[in-house]
Amino acid sequence: MSDVLLKLEGVSxxxxxESEGEIPRVLENVDLEVHPGETVGILGPSGSGKTTLLNIIGALDKPTSGQATLRGKDLSGLNEEQLSDLRNREIGFIFQMHHLLPQLSILENVLVPTLVHDGGEDRSKIEKRAKDLLEKVGLGHRLNYRPGQISGGERQRAAVVRALINQPALLLADEPTGALDQENADSLFDLLLQLNREEGITLICVTHALPLAEKLARVFELRNKRLAPSGEKQGV
Ligand SMILES: Nc1ncnc2c1ncn2[C@@H]1O[C@H](COP(=O)(O)OP(=O)(O)OP(=O)(O)O)[C@@H](O)[C@H]1O
Ligand SMILES: [Mg+2]
Structure with missing residues (x-):
């Protein structure tokens, strides 16, 4: 029990x-168990529900039925304040689009998730972690640049650092390499795997790129509203 980080049970x-008629389900009876330190890939065609699933895992959305638990805590039993605290402390998000704030520097962007803390923490320590992580992803020389002044690959790397700044247990990445060329995609993906190895962060990653997904320990596919291990041949 204690070694299960995330559990989905019968999630629909x-x-x-607003539209008339029957509302189609996006997910149906999805089960998933993820242990600390694992790497999990989620494949599936466009519109199959990958972002929907990630939003439920990350407590940004609620299932219509079924249960999502993080460290045994039922997410539907938490109020908005508890949910946002959990999102802030336990979960790092890398969205399909990077969502960096254009008017802030790269360093300031990375520090945004730390601003909601109720004080007490040593700001200089937090800033050092931000700078160290930015150094680690090759952005040490870009601290005072704005998002509009760096490349797409560099912006995605900054988004990775922002997702990691609060040392989350779980990193959720939605097509983190989607907007990047092959070389940048490969190096960003390797960075995520390195962070998994070195910091023990559990990684759940949505991707269209099969060669990248194959670097993850377990890969699932969303198809016909259900989640199944990828590569499992029907009827064999
Ligand atoms: N807020 C919403 N309200 C109504 N329908 C939605 C909403 N968000 C998503 N959908 C529908 O749910 C389905 C799954 O969407 P989702 O974004 O989860 O797909 P996806 O697998 O992430 O696709 P992509 O690979 O294109 O990002 C789609 O048919 C979409 O239109
Ligand atoms: Mg999506």
Whole structure:
């Protein structure tokens, strides 16, 4: 029990829409168990529900039915304040788009998630971690640049550092390499794997790129609203 980080049990999702008629389900009876330090890949065609699933795992959205638990804590039992605290401290997000704030420097962007803490922490320590991580991803010379002044690959690396700044147990990455060329995609992906090895961060990564997914320990595929181990041939 204690060594399960994330557990999904019978998770289904149906969005409320204004449209008439039957509302289709996006996810149906999804089960998943992830242990600390694991790397998990999620594949699936566009519109298959990958972002929906990641949002539920990251407590940004709730399942219509079923249960999502993090370290045995049922996420649907938490109020908004508890949820945002959990998102801030336990989970790092790398979104499909980087969402860096254009008017802030790279260093300031990376420090945004640390600003909601209720004080007490040593700011200089936090800033040192930010600088060390930016150094580690090759952005040590870009601290005072704005997002518009660096390349797409560099922006994604900055987004990785921002996701890691609060030392989350779980890193959720939604197509982190989608907007990058092959070389930048490979190096960003290697960075995520390195962080998994060196910091023990559990990684759940949505990707379209099969060669990248194959570097992850376990790979699942979302198809027909269900999650199944990838590569499992139907009817064999
Ligand atoms: N807020 C919403 N309200 C209603 N329907 C939604 C909402 N968000 C997503 N959907 C629908 O749910 C389905 C799954 O969307 P989702 O974004 O999870 O797919 P995805 O697998 O991440 O796709 P992509 O690879 O293109 O990012 C889509 O048909 C989408 O239109
Ligand atoms: Mg998506």
């Amino acid at each position: 999702k149906q969005y409320d829409t």
